[in-house]
Amino acid sequence: EAGVAQSPRYKIIEKRQSVAFWCNPISGHATLYWYQQILGQGPKLLIQFQNNGVVDDSQLPKDRFSAERLKGVDSTLKIQPAKLEDSAVYLCASSPLPRGGEQYFGPGTRLTVT
């Protein structure tokens, strides 16, 4: 079974530029999560999708971050414009269950904002 795929693996941008990350979850997994993990901290949930609907985006900085999952499969996370404090690893995870189930994580995208 293929795992969660993410791209790119690494990205370096200057502040005020825009960036987009892509995630393809495990086939058949209805729930998709985007996490932000700042160095030395645990991951923080940015947004959770159930199919193509948003379940939880309470911790998403909506003035600069956006995410979509139009067809209920793969998803993109965008930052526009980026700030220095956005430097982090962005993790995508998927789960076959709508709540409380085991989550399968992708390799992450390491973003450096200079």
Add this chain to the structure above:
Amino acid sequence: KNEVEQSPQNLTAQEGEFITINCSYSVGISALHWLQQHPGGGIVSLFMLSSGKKKHGRLIATINIQEKHSSLHITASHPRDSAVYICAVAVTSGSRLTFGEGTQLTVNP
């Protein structure tokens, strides 16, 4: 105070030692996860448990719901066990995972 606290933050051991990492939480949960993160960022799920004890190879995870505490044990530790171990809880009222800050484990040969 964080909802999920791990201890120790950093742990250095010699190959072969028995290792324990602790996790305490302050909220009602439906499940607790132990995750492993190697350098480079990828996370692997080790255990998901809601009661009792689970074992997989040299790894053992226990949880005490009444005391809101879980432990991850590694027997006969090996340098390849070196990683960050993260405890995360799924709160009862929803599906969001709340993560601890992780324990950096280094096992020296």
